[in-house]
Amino acid sequence: MDNISHPGRRLLYDSLGDDEFRLLSIDTSLGPQPSDSELISCSLATFKRSEYTGALDGERQETARLWPGFERINYDYSSLFRPKRRLKNYTRLRNYAQTLSHRQIIRPPQLNDHGFRYELKNRYIALSYVWGPPKPAKAVMVNSCEVEVRENLYTALLELRRSDWVRQGIKIWIDTLCINQEDLDEATRQVRSMRDIYMNAWQVVAWLGPPLPSTEVAYAAVLWLARHMETGDRFKDFVQLYKGFLTNFNMWSIRTDPYLLWRPEVFSALRSFFANTYWQRLWILQELGMARIDALILCGRHCASLQDIFTAAKLISICEREVGSHISTVSGLFGQRQDMVASKDRQFGDDVSTPARQWGRILQIMKMREQKYFATAREHQAAALPAFELARSANTTDERDKVFGILGIFCISQIASITPDYGLGLSETFIAFTRDLIRNNDLTILRLVHHAVGDVTLKWKRFAPPREFIPGKMPLGPNWSVPQFPRGRREVTPPCSHQLPSWVICWVCSPAPLVLLPSQYHADHGLDNLQSSRTGQGATILRVVGVLTDHIATLSAFNDSEADPAYPWNCDDARNLPNSYGDLSGLQEALWRTIVGNSTSSGEQPAPASWAALLGSHLWNPRGFNSPRSLGLGFGLGAFMARNKYLVLGGYRLSELIPISATYLLIHGGLIHGGRGPSNQSTSEARFWASNVLAWRRLVGTQNGRVGLAVAAVKEGDAIFVLKGCGMPMVLRPTISGRWTLVGECYVHGIMNGEVLEDLERGRARTMNIEIE
Known part of the structure; x- marks a missing residue:
């Protein structure tokens, strides 16, 4: 590919053939630990997809293909738990947690199961990330041309540049740079191949963004759950042995809620982790659905595998009352106390609309990965309904991707025959997709159609949340910071503005x-x-x-x-x-x-x-x-x-x-x-x-x-x-x-x-x- 232009000129793209895609190579000549202020330089070239089949025979079954090139972060699991003065059996629990911290066995991540370095020729990494806001933009050099990229991608490139994989020459597929975003025909053809691109990648790296102050605590909790609790029975036994109670008073009753004896900041850190905008992104339904089970979930230099995240989410779901209900992301209008009745955020008037059980979304992605071929089209339709619901609530830049971004999911690919076409308008896309799903007189998809509800009258007034007792602390007083809601009409779901027939699903106007x-x-x-x-x-x-x-x-x-x-x-x-x-x-x-x-x-x-x-x-x-x-x-x-x-x-x-x-x-x-x-x-x-x-x-x-x-x-x-x-x-x-x-x-x-x-x-x-x- 000869698309090298002069510095200061716009990057030029040559046309891609049906079996071609572009891969990015990052210049690592600046040394093993380059400064973040040094300009990132990359080269972009065209390759045949058939030559990048993802792995040698049996290689997809290898384990421990973990992130190399960084210092190991030793998490102190005992710091997750409450201090001694608030915890019965504290010594026993602390010793147990410290034992877990010291017994970890780490395999050299750059070596395979047979002790040899991976052969990285004809291998590539596929990056999964959130585009983020267009400003502020950062400059990188691609084929000697200065290209502006969004800040989240820039921070991901900084971390990728430090990896031993990249330093050994492995290439990277990144949609923003590897697809000519100004060529509508090319974008359409590449989107059709997204499933194969992520399925054949040697590894998928999910980038959650730069670390927050709570990130280390969140990763420590996730890894403790996934690698040392491991099974639901073991975790339930542990929770029953080491649990406390929060006592809440109101004018009618005394209510006690059990909880795992973690520090409050652990629940808060996990709440922030699961509320990361990455988990709301639509394309992860396909990208993580096609990735290896040990795909890497990176946040700064903290790393966990996709299997770790799935296992932690499953354990949180199993112990919903003792763990999950205290992690729930809830409306800022009502504070952190709400009914446990919430598989979604049911607080009307919350403009943020963050799902209250975000780990449930991760578990649904895992369920989609495990789905097998069904005997009838109706079974495929029924299996696809949760995937459709996930897509409707996900975030995407182009609203047509609410349809195009899920076509590669297995259960949907079995019932949908349309192909991405960015030449269609939004309403045309939604009509064509619904018509395609019912072409064989299977109307199961109509279960997702809901007529607009209209508006209701708000009657909320200022109130004080229930008082709450925490072991070792004085009871919390009333919180009068909850805003007062004026009486008036509010729409539950506004009427669809896309002029669609009542039998067509609108993927933008949610019910x-x-x-x-x-x-x-x-x-x-x-x-x-x-x-x-x-x-x-x-x-x-x-x-x-x-x-x-x-x-x-x-x-x-x-x-x-x-x-x-x-x-x-x-x-x-x-x-x-x-x-x-x-x-x-x-x-x-x-x-x-x-x-x-x-x-x-x-x-x-x-x-x-x-x-x-x-x-x-x-x-x-x-x-x-x-x-x-x-x-x-x-x-x-x-x-x-x-x-x-x-x-x-x-x-x-x-x-x-x-x-x-x-x-x-x-x-x-x-x-x-x-x-x-x-x-x-x-x-x-x-x-x-x-x-x-x-x-x-x-x-x-x-x-x-x-x-x-x-x-x-x-x-x-x-x-x-x-x-x-x-x-x-x-x-x-x-x-x-x-x-x-x-x-x-x-x-x-x-x-x-x-x-x-x-x-x-x-x-x-x-x-x-x-x-x-």
């Missing part, structure tokens, strides 16, 4: 942050023989065939701030609605199974029978220990009962389905026994999952006496359809043109396994050809 139901449902089972007289779809019209099964009659209020007197909304004859489940006990079972989507958080279906404990009145007591007051919208079961006790389902009020007597309130409601009602681990898991599922959804009753759970945008009179090709019932709303608008999905207990066939035979439902606009 309300409801949690995805992970189970694969089969409401359309047995509908394969349904025939439509008008098949296919036009440019903006989706034509499908389905079964009209029911209509929505009653709706709950989905948050505390919803001051509209229409909710809970009950139709005029709500008390005369039938009960399709036979008797009261059948209706109660339908209720508890509906509020968890008849599934568990892991996607297991049906929910275990032991979760019938969700009908326990102590869980629905608005002032009980199990229903702590929410600082935000109140998505707990107690808050739900407080605003929806008059909701009618199957002819019964919610307060009649789950009666709470005055005597029970006195004994179990928070004034006695610290507010602790009957509880166990299974009940606790069920309660938290139910609260997450209910968040941003409405509990609904139907005209035929069924119980359902629908998106917040539904209204009385909306129709419930089971569409051929979609395992989840969908809510549709008629338009003045005679067509329909797609509102969103709706779990309806009693029709989730093909029961609509019986309804058709008995005349309680009818087949329709549907046009959705």
